[in-house]
Amino acid sequence: MVRILVALGGNALQRAGGGGTWEETVRQMRSTAPGLAAIVADGHELVLTHGNGPQIGALLRQNEVSQREVPPRPMDVLGAETEGQIGYVIQQELTSALLKAKVPRIVLPIVTRIVVSRRDPAFRKPVKPVGRYFREVEARVLRKQHGWQMEFDGARGGWRRVVPSPKPVEWLEREIVRRMLDAGWGSRCIPIVAGGGGIPVLDRGRGVYEGVEAVIDKDLTAALVGADLGADTLAIVTDVPAVAVGFHKPWERWLADVGPKELRQYRQQGEFGAGSMAPKIDACLQFLAEGGRRVLITDIPSLGRALRSEAGTRVVRA
């Protein structure tokens, strides 16, 4: 039984563009779940994590629109809310798909905190855009009112709040989840951990962890969690079937089997988009450096075949 951590991209739950209804989220997850159940039916041990981009965006928007009626909640709390919300929809749909595949499991979403470092350079230079676009005059007010850092997005002609995206350092609920898997409970349950990259907290010493307004890249967290749990394989599920070099160019080439060294070279040559594929490649290299054996980057329809080395991009430790 091979231990596999699957990191579901936000699009496994909600199509890009946001504004989706909850019914759409349920439908989307319903179409994703059988692919995950098939992995379990193939005899693998599954642990899940997931993104939360569109979902936390919706909560931020609600905060903003209703701020005169309901006191807004900080981003760490909204992150916890998305862990509950998304954990629940995965739990609902996956439980049912697993039973249908004759491999019943208890799906267990766990609220998870990830320690980040105050000395992380990300806190000096927030770059991760969150929430909606604003006009310049609004941006000025928000900057003054909340101390938000605002950045102009030329392509869309609007201003957006940017927050720090620090690196995940440590995972506070690790011990119990690791213990569950090591006791063989992976044949009974599927933990969902560190959703949305985990709730970012700063270690203030003496057991005091302070929530912080930031977002952690969910793939980097997946690499950390996967290594901590002794996973054999990290499967990064996104909206493309594999990684390409020369993406959308005449010399475009899809990568099947590729070594970490070659991948690092492509990365240094600037092959991968900063907001999209590059963090996945970094997560991939980090997981392999910390003892993982294999990373798959693929989409849900190709996941099963990727596990059998018949699809997706497969990166195996040298």
Add this chain to the structure above:
Amino acid sequence: MVRILVALGGNALQRAGGGGTWEETVRQMRSTAPGLAAIVADGHELVLTHGNGPQIGALLRQNEVSQREVPPRPMDVLGAETEGQIGYVIQQELTSALLKAKVPRIVLPIVTRIVVSRRDPAFRKPVKPVGRYFREVEARVLRKQHGWQMEFDGARGGWRRVVPSPKPVEWLEREIVRRMLDAGWGSRCIPIVAGGGGIPVLDRGRGVYEGVEAVIDKDLTAALVGADLGADTLAIVTDVPAVAVGFHKPWERWLADVGPKELRQYRQQGEFGAGSMAPKIDACLQFLAEGGRRVLITDIPSLGRALRSEAGTRVVRA
């Protein structure tokens, strides 16, 4: 080591009246946490559950105010969000209080679903008011637009949405949590389960559970969960130090040690308020009937002494 399920009332997290800021919630939980840590330091095994009244009220209000901008989410999903949100604040403050009390534990909030029955009479007669007050003309629109059941509250002179409050039947994540405790992990971790009474779902067969717009009484769920986990003691933490008969009348009398039979008599005599103490008494009787040994009803300042039979109302199985 005695296994104790503590059910925290909403006021352990937010003072009545709602509209509280998140900072207030944190402060409130920070003052609650040392009392819980003291129980652990006294050598007891702790499991937690909690209410979510004011918190789900705030989310419903946000749904309503921002519905033109963000598609509203149904109540089961909001319930899952409060499990994440409240689980997180308890986790943060309790982890720190436990370390200060020199009994470090991993606090583990778990997203929990509770099965309710479609045949529950509560679905024919929704009685639980949720969200804010409306004027009559608004109530008429909401009834038409969303099919909500609205009820007039004479005391406040406004209309409120009422939703069903069905009885909890079964707890879907039970097996793993029970297994954790039976393996002795109660000395390493403190699970938080079935927050807000649990996410209400209907069993549609073949592993399909359908979320439903309802709220489950958190004390009745606590009785179910406590019995399922083989807890010795159920401690219902509320905002009064003990249960009274003749409450606020000249012959008012606080109950210290009381048997289930006597308590049931008071209950039948209408001693306890329908929306406040009566469900706690029902939960108490149910827990004892299902094998629990002792129920404590008290407030946070008295909890430690109640456990030593020096405060609170103590109900012990006959």
